Amino acid sequence: MSMIVTLEEINYFRTDLSEYPDALIALDVLEDCEGDLDDAAIALAIQCGQQPDTSDRWIDGLAKRWRHIICQPELKEPFEDGLSGDVLAALTTNTDLPIKLATPVAIYVIKVGAVNFCKPLEEKL
Incomplete structure (x- = not known):
């Protein structure tokens, strides 16, 4: 099942990320995909030169690939506060x-909840 981001959420993110042109492009693609986060992530991956290997829950797999980074305390905390330029800067700096x-x-991580997203990693430790 795809994760849907509402137009209201997209517009809220646009306000918070107004100083990040590439993030605004990503939000435009998300809006063009009618809020379907998987479809938008695949379209953006192709734009970035990647070749997604599946269309089902691809964003889930991509996020999990970086779970060990995202769930470090200094990165996890900002995710708990919502989407911001600081979150994107931390994510792009560390990946x-x-x-x-x-x-x-x-x-994706914000909608799932950083605590829930990081729980499987914390259970292994």
Whole structure:
């Protein structure tokens, strides 16, 4: 089942990320995909030169690839406060994700909840 981001949420994110042109492009793609986070992430990945291997829950797999980074306390805390330029900067600094792809990953983690997203990693430790 796809995760849907409402137009209201997209507009809220636009306000918070107004100084990040690539994040705004990602939000435009998300809006064009009618809020479907998976579809938008795949379209953005293709724009960034990646070749997604599946269309089902691709954003879930992409986010999980970076869970060990996202769930570090200094990164996890900002995710708990919502989407911001600081979250994107931290994510792109600590991974090789471009802002266009970091944006849907950040939205995914925020919508799932940073605590819930990080729970499987914490249970292993």
